[in-house]
Amino acid sequence: MRAPWRNVKDADVQRAVGNLLRGGVLLAAAVVLAGGVVFLWRHGTALPDYRTFRGEPLDLRELGGIVRDAFSGTGRGLIQLGLLLLVATPVARVAFTAVAFAFERDRTYVLVALLVLSLLLKSLAG
């Protein structure tokens, strides 16, 4: 008896990973763009000073603060949330590749993809 996913080919995997990437990137871009409009609306004429490094305020450095700022509608918060979505696309790409290789019954590459994913998550979490 053959399961339907028995015939999953590299081409199917490629199409699925490609679509996932496109969706993630477009979503991230839309959020950044929305944040950019709000940001420019409020700061349109004042040129920020990037010559001296002050570092971002704490609420724009970590997940909880960014989400809070984004949902209270600040431009900077929204942009930062979009950037987080962008950073998430390569992570989702690796995770999805692992699932796709599992459908292909390619055990070696499921392990390879999971190893890459765990290394990635480890360094992301610092």
Added chain:
Amino acid sequence: MNTLVFGGTIAAASFCAGFLGSLTGLGGGFIITPVLTLVFGADIRYAIGASLISIIATSSGAAAAYVKEGFTNLRVGMLLEIATVVGALVGASLTTVLPTRALIVLFGTVLLVSAYLTTRPHAEHLTAALPPDPLASRLRLDSEYPTAGGPVRYRVRHVPGGFALMWVAGVLSGLLGIGSGAVKVLAMDQVMYLPFKVSTATSNFMIGVTAAASAGIYLRHGYVDPGLAMPVMLGVLAGSLVGARLLFGARTDRLRLLFAVALVAVAVEMIYKGVAGGR
């Protein structure tokens, strides 16, 4: 100059970075960093944060097209990614032990020589006629890629050599904080004999994963500024989508030349950074 003009100029430079980065597999960081620091006088830490965002945007923007069309070799990419990420972790722990400025000049010089090597194409169309490499066959790395005359099969060679070089690329990027796209393309093209377009597309796929690994650190240190990253991300993304449309029809010899010129720019930038210091 106000925020609109400032953002617009950065977005235009970012468009070029995304365009070149997606076609060469180098990412766009080598354009973003000098534009922000030298032209706009931004602090290097803001530039590093923005350039990291540009690399991920180039990678994810172009990868969607490349993976779908079948240029990206997912197995080669995943396998080599292990070497790069482990290397990067080792490299990051060596920063206080090794003389980074001397290394960066040395590495820049190596890239300068490599730029010359890449302009001489190897017989990539002949690799399908060679006997299969046992390790590459067992790892199912051999594949095919689209050309105007239909899909062309290719064989992968020298897997251990490519893996070792990719580890070195990871160590260097972790140690020196520089993009490893150059070494990735070189390892796949010159050592593993992948077709050039497959090398650049697979490198493009991988650089996003490598950059995402360090994104957490930079974000927590406050290097990623939304006002700078917004025009960079949108510009790079648009550029990479346009670049990705052109890969299929591009002539390989012209792509090699474009890659070589971009590599010279990367190398000169690195040597400057090592000699001038601090940047």
